[in-house]
Amino acid sequence: xxxxxxxxxxxxxxxxxVYYGHSHALQNVNLRLDHGVLSVVGRNGMGKTTLCKAIMGxxxxxxxxxxxxxxxxxxxxxxxxxxxxxxxxxxxxRLWPSLTVDEHLRLVARRGGAWTVERIYATFPRLAERKNNxxxxxxxxxxxxxxxxxxxxxxxxxxxxDEPTEGLAPVIVSQVEDMLIRxxxxxxxxxxxxxQNIGVACAVAETVGIMVNGRIARLMDSGVLAxxxxxxxxxxxVGRHAHDDTPAxxxxxxxxxxxxxxxxxxxxxxxxxxxxxxxxxxRPVPVRVIEGAARTV
Numbered sequence: 001x002x003x004x005x006x007x008x009x010x011x012x013x014x015x016x017x018v019y020y021g022h023s024h025a026l027q028n029v030n031l032r033l034d035h036g037v038l039s040v041v042g043r044n045g046m047g048k049t050t051l052c053k054a055i056m057g058x059x060x061x062x063x064x065x066x067x068x069x070x071x072x073x074x075x076x077x078x079x080x081x082x083x084x085x086x087x088x089x090x091x092x093x094r095l096w097p098s099l100t101v102d103e104h105l106r107l108v109a110r111r112g113g114a115w116t117v118e119r120i121y122a123t124f125p126r127l128a129e130r131k132n133n134x135x136x137x138x139x140x141x142x143x144x145x146x147x148x149x150x151x152x153x154x155x156x157x158x159x160x161x162d163e164p165t166e167g168l169a170p171v172i173v174s175q176v177e178d179m180l181i182r183x184x185x186x187x188x189x190x191x192x193x194x195x196q197n198i199g200v201a202c203a204v205a206e207t208v209g210i211m212v213n214g215r216i217a218r219l220m221d222s223g224v225l226a227x228x229x230x231x232x233x234x235x236x237x238v239g240r241h242a243h244d245d246t247p248a249x250x251x252x253x254x255x256x257x258x259x260x261x262x263x264x265x266x267x268x269x270x271x272x273x274x275x276x277x278x279x280x281x282x283r284p285v286p287v288r289v290i291e292g293a294a295r296t297v
Contacts, residue, residue, distance in 0.1 A: 008069060008070045009032050009033060009034045009067075010033050010034065010035060010068065010069060010157070010158050010190040011031070011032070011033040011038075011055070011066075011067070011068055011158055011190065011192060012031070012032045012033075012065075012066070012067045013029055013030060013031040013032070013051075013055075013064070013065070013066050014030055014064055014065045014066075014067075015028050015029075015030065015063065015064040015065070016028070016029040016030075016051075016054060016061065016063075016064035016065070016066060017029075017061070017062045017063045017064050018047075018050055018054050018059055018060070018061060018062055019062050020050075020059075024214060025047050025050045025214055026047050026050055026051060026054065026214050026215075027047075027213070027214040027215050028064070028215065029047075029051060029064070029214070029215060029216055030216060031051075031209060031216055033158075033190055033192055035190055036184040036190065036191070036205070036206065037180055037181075037183070037184045037190070037191045037192075037193060037204050037205040037206075038190075038191070038192055038193070038205055038207055038208075038209065039193045039194075039195055039200075039201035039202070039204060039205040039207070039208045039209070039222065040192070040193070040194050040195070040201075040208070040209040040210075040211055040216070041194075041195055041196065041198055041201045041208055041209070041210055041211070041236060042196075042210060042211035042212060042236065043196075043236060044196070046211045046212055046213060046214065047211055047213075047214040047215075048162070048194045048211055049091055049162055049194065050214075051194070051211070052088070052090070052091075052160050052162045052192075052194055054066065055073065055081075055086070055160055055192075056078050056081055056082075056086065056088050056160065057073065057076050057077055057078045057080070057081045058078055061074050061075075068081075068084060068085075068086060068157075068158060069084075069085075069157070071084065073086075082154070082156075085156050085157035085158060086156055086157070086158045086159075086160060087151040087152070087154045087156030087158070087159045087160065088151060088159075088160050088161075088162075089147050089148050089151045089159070089160070089161040089162060089164050090147070090162055091162040091163050091166065094147070095135035095138075095143055095146060095147065096135050097134060097135045097136035098134055098135070098136070099134065099135055100131065100132050100133060100134055100135075101127050101130050101131045101132070101133060101135075101138070101146055102117075102131040102132065104135065104146055104149075104150055105117045105120060105127075105146075105149060105150065105153060108150050108153045108154055109153045110153065110154065110155055113153070113154075113155030114155060114186075114188055115152040115153050115155050116153075117153070120149045120152065120153065123149075123175070123179060124145045124148075124149060124175070126142060126145060126172070127142070127145055127146060127149060130142060140167040141167055141168045141169050141172055143167075144164065144165075144166065144167050144168055144172075145168070145172065148161070148164055148176065155189075156189065157189060157190065158189070158190045158191070158192070159183075159189055159190070159191045159192070160191075160192045160194075161191065161192065161193050161194065162194045163194055163195060163196060164176055164193065164195075165177075165195065165197055165200050166196075173197070173200060176200075177200055177203050177204055180193065180204040181203070181204055184204070184205075191204075193205065198225070198226070198232060198236065199226070201222070202222040202223070202225055202226035203222075203226075205222050206221065206222055207219060207220070207221065207222060208220060208221075208222045208225050210225075210235045210236065212235065217235065218235065
């Protein structure tokens, strides 16, 4: 397992480029995680999952560098990267349907680590209740809990989580938030969280990276992002269509020089994610589908 000096970042991504055929998925991405939790947010198709896969050696890197505790990850296999001390919670869970919850956990549990099967059951009581059920018998939220638990049992130095709260009930989302905050406070594990849920991303990390069209467009304080609805709209498309990049209307000057008062803002339409998970290389999703999944606040 890789050890690092205090001045060495846990994870550093420099000028990273990844292609899918002719599509430029990641474009000169730069990111640094020194300690604690770092969140990356963005709409579907912006490159967030590709960033995770590049870190884990699941997609080839065209150029650039990825280092963990000062050691390069580029060119290494996923197995080598895991042995270096990096855990991964992938999008889509990837469980074995025929294995029980308990078998999943004991298969990966390591002796001597801070995370044990007993601690997992204490953190996720629902998994303890379902310990004898197979992976195919679990709900979507239970499967996600099991995927997170499986990664924690490897006791990694760095944990990469791709949308860990996807499909979870609000009460379980709160449990995951608390767990990530405790991980940051304990100091024994660094965490990169990829999220579409802005509330979760801002709650668990002090710094949030905003990914737009394959680039980290901005790194900012999580409290500032959480409080700035206009910035969320501009950078993430929250509250209006993602493809609408036009600025908000300003007051119109009248002939007498006074400003024409703007109309009151209508209730905001919240588009937290694109229901058909398109990418910018695929066909557009019909507006009726997007509207059907949105809500008004």
